[in-house]
Amino acid sequence: MTKRQENAKKTKLKLVKTALELFKDTGFYDINVEDITKKAGVSKGTFYTYFKRKEDIVLEISRAPFSEIAEELDLMKDKDIIEKLTYYFRRFMECVEFSGIHICRQWTRDVLDPNNVPENKDSQKWDYDFEMLRTILENAVLGKELKSDTPIELLTHIFICELYGMMTCWCMSDGKFEPLQWTEQFCNMQLENILKPYLT
Amino acid sequence: MTKRQENAKKTKLKLVKTALELFKDTGFYDINVEDITKKAGVSKGTFYTYFKRKEDIVLEISRAPFSEIAEELDLMKDKDIIEKLTYYFRRFMECVEFSGIHICRQWTRDVLDPNNVPENKDSQKWDYDFEMLRTILENAVLGKELKSDTPIELLTHIFICELYGMMTCWCMSDGKFEPLQWTEQFCNMQLENILKPYLT
DNA sequence: TACGGTCAATGACTTCGGGTCAATAAAAAA
DNA sequence: TTTTTTATTGACCCGAAGTCATTGACCGTA
16 A cells, blocks of 8 residues: 555545544534534545545444444354344444434434435445344344244344334434333344244 | 415415425425425515425425324224224325325434424424324223233334334335335234233 | 656635525505 | 505525645656
């Protein structure tokens, strides 16, 4: 990697970190692009060499922790499916809570923004979550925990709705309930119920 | 009602109807306030005598059908709770589908918009749904369908998450699944499971 | 080390649509 | 009739997102 590329990487990182801080404290709409670039010590134009739109930086920020979760799940191979799902739900909500209400709200709004089009039109905003949950279910089928006729796509879809529903409600409520506690409660009450017909 | 008040009412209605049409066809961001007022045959300023922000008209539009639902539920007094809930879920999703993906998406974005503050800070964006669902559950307790120690608030909250989760996912998927079919499936699979511990 | 090409960085400038407001006219009240 | 109220108007303002021609530091090559 050349010096130039290194500097470019640093600049981008600086922008992401600065934006993260500012958004977290003050909210997305009360911070404009120049606030970010000034604090990061670069010019406005530089922002746009790294991001097409102001909104893009939020998407950049928010998906970062999810690669960790994938690794953590790999270490849980011998645990049963309920534990794995419970873990995923908890980690998802931890990320939601950690990123804070401002960023989480903006992320959701970005994902719903018609101007924010995915690169290829078949991809979904929840692809990442979808893949992870599906992997958990598929492994459970392979490991004979779940029957072979389990409707994996359907169940995955249900779980996605649960996760995004909780997240949306949390944002709508302006953070008035505890997302983690809430998730725990859901997992205890519902996961087993949903899976029961398919458990071997 | 004086002539002036009548005209004002007509003007506002005209704006709402025109905006509804335009948003439904073309989407919220591709229509600006002048498009609406021009087509409605009034001036731009008039828009702002009736709505504080461009976004407000979407909130105005979207909640209209819900007073009907309340009436319809009143006529179902003798039905059991599962039927009532299934009915509410279906009607909710019918409204979602009918309003169309553009408006539904924008409604969700508005509700998540930090600039869009509720009149009093204790009120929630889902108050309307919350009240209706709670009423259904409360009546079921009064009618001895549900045990008296049923955690009504918790269950209501769960149902809200389900509804908003489905809606959010539908918008995110850009309308790629059938919300009604999806709801039906959910109700058949889950409603009974969720309520089972509390049924008498 | 000289030199042409590349690319990150700059910041003045453009664009654009949301929102304002003083003036107007028509209706209601006095 | 006079005064007050209020819906309407549209030119104007504003502010922030996003653009782009220009610069100069860095890169590979000879």
